Amino acid sequence: MGSLESRITAKWIWTEPDQPPLENATLIMSDGLLVDIHKGVDATAQNLGPVAIIPGLINAHTHLEFSGQHEPTAPMRPFANWIKGVVAQRRQAPADYPQSALAAGLDELRTSGTIGFGEIVTYDLARADLAALVSICTDDHATNIQGRFFREVFTLKPENISAQVTMAQKHLQVSQELGLAAGLSPHAPYTVHPQLFSEVIALANSERVPVTMHLAETQDELQLLAEGTGSLAQLLQDFDQWPTGVFGNRTVRTELEGLAQCVSGLVIHGNYLTPDELKWISGQPSLTLVYCPRTHAGFGHLDHPWRRLMELGGQVALGTDSRASNPDLSIFRELQFLQGAHPDLGPLDLLPLATSKAGSALVMKNSSGRLVRGERFLATLVRSPSHSLEGDWTNLLSAENEACQLISLQA
Numbered sequence: 001m002g003s004l005e006s007r008i009t010a011k012w013i014w015t016e017p018d019q020p021p022l023e024n025a026t027l028i029m030s031d032g033l034l035v036d037i038h039k040g041v042d043a044t045a046q047n048l049g050p051v052a053i054i055p056g057l058i059n060a061h062t063h064l065e066f067s068g069q070h071e072p073t074a075p076m077r078p079f080a081n082w083i084k085g086v087v088a089q090r091r092q093a094p095a096d097y098p099q100s101a102l103a104a105g106l107d108e109l110r111t112s113g114t115i116g117f118g119e120i121v122t123y124d125l126a127r128a129d130l131a132a133l134v135s136i137c138t139d140d141h142a143t144n145i146q147g148r149f150f151r152e153v154f155t156l157k158p159e160n161i162s163a164q165v166t167m168a169q170k171h172l173q174v175s176q177e178l179g180l181a182a183g184l185s186p187h188a189p190y191t192v193h194p195q196l197f198s199e200v201i202a203l204a205n206s207e208r209v210p211v212t213m214h215l216a217e218t219q220d221e222l223q224l225l226a227e228g229t230g231s232l233a234q235l236l237q238d239f240d241q242w243p244t245g246v247f248g249n250r251t252v253r254t255e256l257e258g259l260a261q262c263v264s265g266l267v268i269h270g271n272y273l274t275p276d277e278l279k280w281i282s283g284q285p286s287l288t289l290v291y292c293p294r295t296h297a298g299f300g301h302l303d304h305p306w307r308r309l310m311e312l313g314g315q316v317a318l319g320t321d322s323r324a325s326n327p328d329l330s331i332f333r334e335l336q337f338l339q340g341a342h343p344d345l346g347p348l349d350l351l352p353l354a355t356s357k358a359g360s361a362l363v364m365k366n367s368s369g370r371l372v373r374g375e376r377f378l379a380t381l382v383r384s385p386s387h388s389l390e391g392d393w394t395n396l397l398s399a400e401n402e403a404c405q406l407i408s409l410q411a
């Protein structure tokens, strides 16, 4: 092979996240592609020792515009007060926002071992000061991180719907020009008029792009939909956004059905999905429930139904959400958090949620969440300071372990 070939040997190499790893195996890369993986130590390879190489980690849900925050927005409870805090922060944001936040967020994703992410966009990707930043996230760039950029839209006012749809169309067009993977994100049922929702779904289907939406996040949201009352109703009145004839006698079922029609529909949070809704979701192959474990814990929600959905055969992926609700953007720490809280599960149960499941939900071109011969080599390296990976791969998600991107070691 030519001079661009490189070889790495490691104690554990995972090619499929739900299968046990190869022990003492060797990877061969050339021109950024994975050429071969085989068992056995190769004397000519760089030996990384008692580490694990796993398919590159993928964060299915974040909002990088809050990445400049050192700690989550307070108070986190009740939820309506957290929303007010976030709105106030946006109004006070510095002039270079979100350029500095986007740069900090991308940096944090890469240094914590993430190679793919789903971003909620509230800014204009065509802005000249963002071009260099977002260009590193395109499908074919060699910086080892790819994003899918979901344009967020919301309004409860019928007269504002067409402007939101136009903004969504422009986003899809600009993303295509920039070579970025795009999607659409009607924000949540408490901010999106039903007509805007159906127009966004129609647009997403005509352009074949995925759609993501915050759904069944709080009991207040379900109360607003069902009865038109509660703290979110009050919040909308405080912001002078109360619509007539929108709330009452509703559930999130219409939204779930809309998302299920898309090439991929990502249900963000879903903290309070009912048993019937979970059962229905489990029969929809295009739907993925995105669970953000530490954000969920920070808000003090009741038990999350992700395990029930997995038992039913449904798709689950992990996200961090943003630094407005999470201490950092490390999807590896979300895996470690889950491993600590669910000791009856192991890496083969958990790793797919931040690799193959997240990759297929985001429909990422080069990030399948597996290490596949002939594809772009996008991998994450896991090290154990106490060498706990020396003899036992089941320690992969131990709390002390650290993850970073494994940049292809080519000349």
Ligand SMILES: [Zn+2]
Residues within 6 Å of the ligand: 061, 062, 063, 214, 268, 321, 322
């Ligand atoms: Zn979110």
